[in-house]
Amino acid sequence: MQEKLCDLIIIGTGPAGLSAAIYSQRQGLSATVFGDTPGGNLYMIESVKNYPGFHEGVPGMQLGIFMYSQAQSEGANFTMTNVGSLEKSGERFVAKDTSGNIYSAPLAIIAAGSTPKRLNVQNAALDGIHYCALCDGPLYRGKNAVIIVVGGGDRGGHLCVFLSKIARQVILIDKGSSLKMSAAQQKAVAMAENVEVLLNTEVQAFIGENELKGVLVSSPDGQRKELSADALFMSIGWAPNVSMMRFPVAATPEGFLKTDAKLMTSCAGLFAAGDVRDSDLKQIVTSCADGARAATHAAEFIQLKQYTANGHNLNFQ
Numbered sequence: 001m002q003e004k005l006c007d008l009i010i011i012g013t014g015p016a017g018l019s020a021a022i023y024s025q026r027q028g029l030s031a032t033v034f035g036d037t038p039g040g041n042l043y044m045i046e047s048v049k050n051y052p053g054f055h056e057g058v059p060g061m062q063l064g065i066f067m068y069s070q071a072q073s074e075g076a077n078f079t080m081t082n083v084g085s086l087e088k089s090g091e092r093f094v095a096k097d098t099s100g101n102i103y104s105a106p107l108a109i110i111a112a113g114s115t116p117k118r119l120n121v122q123n124a125a126l127d128g129i130h131y132c133a134l135c136d137g138p139l140y141r142g143k144n145a146v147i148i149v150v151g152g153g154d155r156g157g158h159l160c161v162f163l164s165k166i167a168r169q170v171i172l173i174d175k176g177s178s179l180k181m182s183a184a185q186q187k188a189v190a191m192a193e194n195v196e197v198l199l200n201t202e203v204q205a206f207i208g209e210n211e212l213k214g215v216l217v218s219s220p221d222g223q224r225k226e227l228s229a230d231a232l233f234m235s236i237g238w239a240p241n242v243s244m245m246r247f248p249v250a251a252t253p254e255g256f257l258k259t260d261a262k263l264m265t266s267c268a269g270l271f272a273a274g275d276v277r278d279s280d281l282k283q284i285v286t287s288c289a290d291g292a293r294a295a296t297h298a299a300e301f302i303q304l305k306q307y308t309a310n311g312h313n314l315n316f317q
Helices: 015-026 040-044 060-073 133-140 154-164 184-192 284-310
Strands: 009-010 030-036 083-089 094-099 102-105 107-110 113-116 146-150 169-173 195-198 202-208 212-218 222-230 231-234 239-240 271-272
Touching: 009 015, 009 083, 009 102, 015 030, 015 040, 015 060, 015 107, 015 284, 030 094, 040 060, 040 133, 094 107, 107 284, 133 154, 133 231, 146 154, 146 212, 154 169, 154 184, 154 195, 184 195, 212 231, 271 284
Parallel strands: 009 030, 009 107, 107 271, 146 169, 146 231, 169 195
Antiparallel strands: 083 094, 094 102, 113 239, 202 212, 212 222
């Protein structure tokens, strides 16, 4: 199959990828963007309350569609397919999507985001174990349900507050001695009267045959007990989506891509943006900034490369 040529391959349609698409088009680069969900994981968020310009909050899905529409209006090409593999061929990056189409470009930005981690315990494949409250939480509306949330970070807090409006009781489990969410999120959780918090508690197994009936938990003193539940939502962290890469790139032990000050990876011409990157803060607004910076530095990189290839010498003195 003949390769389709473009200036820049962008993998990911979340905030980082869409911002990169907007900025790359405005820099004069022709961008091809891979991903089948406008806004990426934004659809999981009922209401985004910390993104500038929306002081009353904005539904995550709506924000994602806004970003996608803006990138479309700038002229970015969206395949609406995912990348099965990304390879390096000489000085070009070659992406093959899940439909078998092949694209080639001298630049690439990995903005594929991350995927919720799963617990490696007994019966982890039972029905009733979920990762998106906005998607699956409404299934339990009106059922007098008891719902467990595992993970005491900000996202776990968001899940608790959302699910507290649906369930009879929400139980938040975290193996740490304190919650890791922001003060504002802790306050929101505390205001939900039907949310119970269990710290120093670790899930040992899921209970049930085909459907979840509860969890087996343990405390530091070795005591174990069963908690009955109708559903469970996981929020124990994220793993970067980098499985499509077919060449080595420097990364953390967890797989997050390392970058320099201009967001370029250890592979020349390959940039990383958003949650897939090794960074100290993973928020929508920082992902947008990453996308803008990665696209801008990618444009600078290729312009400098073309300048020197034409026989010009650089003198920074």
